[in-house]
Amino acid sequence: MGWDVSQFERSLLSVTDATRALYVREIQRFIAWSASRGVNLPELVDRSHLRLFLAELSAPSGTTLSRTTPSRTTPSRTRASGRTAPGHTSDSTSGQTSGHTPGHTPGHASGQASSSQSAHAELGPKSAATIRRILSSLRRYFGWLAQTGRIDHDPTANLSAPRGAQRLPRVMNADQVHQLLDPAEADAAHRMTGDPVTDARDNAILELLYGSGLRVSELCGLDAGSIDLAQRSVTVWGKGAKERRVPISEPAVDALHRYLRAEVARATPQPGPVGGAMVDPREPRALFRNKRERRITARDVRRIVDRRSSEPIHPHTMRHSFATHLLDGGADLRVVQELLGHAD
Structure with missing residues (x-):
């Protein structure tokens, strides 16, 4: 049987397209190296x-570690489907008759040389975080x-991967928060x-972002109906398409009231071309939109934060x-984890 990567890809129903593509890319990297x-x-x-494989990922570029090919023979039990690895001919199932190592595809020697060069070119040195991500895919x-x-x-x-050095995330102090959310009048003039x-x-x-700890992706995905100002809560869709309800701070409620009131004075855009783009009337109304009336x-x-902050x-x-x-x-701690949408 083969690697069945396409069947594995179709089994990934609970992940995003980007995550699915990442899994497949990392697995294909491993298959090429193998x-x-x-x-x-x-x-x-x-x-x-x-x-x-993991050792070569962390080794300096150009380093190739040695190991003999596994001495195990192909398991005697066969699959009823008789599937072969993608891109291989059916002759690969009888590789031993041609004097090849079990699992080694006959007639593939020339392609294997280029495959080897390509595989080694993509290996090492990788960061500890990248190695952990690749191991997670495997x-x-x-x-x-x-x-x-x-x-x-x-x-x-x-099987474990190196943890590597961990950098603590940056945290704003009280003055930075105050300056960003409640800037002095002189500072606010040139940041508005x-x-x-x-x-x-x-x-x-x-x-x-600060008062409810939303991810940027969660904030961008908010619809007009996601906010319940009476209950002071917002419903967001986090990673893994998981829904959670998060409380809104009092300053955020006030800011949202001011924003929604300010929008009343602006005429509701009609379906059709807006700023060179088409607005689909069937799509849910985004809570936050840009100048082209598209979802933020x-x-x-990032531009908003850069404009409003006095430092990066x-x-x-x-x-x-x-x-x-x-x-x-x-x-x-557990309450904070739930507010952040962390599984554990």
Whole structure:
């Protein structure tokens, strides 16, 4: 049987398109590297093979670590489907008759040389975070192979990756928060756009980022119906398409009231071309929109923070600050995790 990457990709129903593409890319990287080592079947992958792969990811560029091809033979039990690895001919199932290592595809030697060069060109040195991400992809893939009976056991079980040095996230102090959310009149003059609706929108965005600890993606995805000002709460869709309800701070409620009132004076755009773009009347009304009346983007949010802050601050810093300031104020860790939408 082959690697069945396409079937694995179709099984990923609970992840985003970007995450699915990342899984497939990392697995294909591993498959190309494995082919350069004469391992063309997932049944031949063991812990030592995976450890060697992870070691080469962290090795300096151009370094190739050595290990003999796994001595195990192809498992005797066969699959009824008779599937072969993608791109291989059916002759690969009888590779031993041509004097090749089990799992080594006959007639593939020339392609293997270029595959080896390509695989090694993509390896090392990788950061510890990147190695952990790649290992996570491999765990998901080999776990799926084991669960679906394609392999006898999961070789990634209990396999660990280097943690590396951990950088503490930056946290804003009280003065920085005050300057960003309540700037002095002299400072505010050159940081505002001069448009009442835009300035009110920006105030509401900053208050939600800090006061509710929203991710930028969550804020950009808010619809007009996501906000319940009477209950002082907002419903957001976090990672993994998980919905959660988050309280809104009093300053954020006030900022949202001012923003919504300011919008009343602006005529509701009609379906059709707006600023060179088409607005689909069937789409939910976005809470925050840009000048083209399209849903606000992460880049728009970054520009707002850059314009309103006197020093470089990443929008995600406001989320870290929200959590840290709550904990410093005596909030329970588990409550803060739930507010942030962390699974654990």
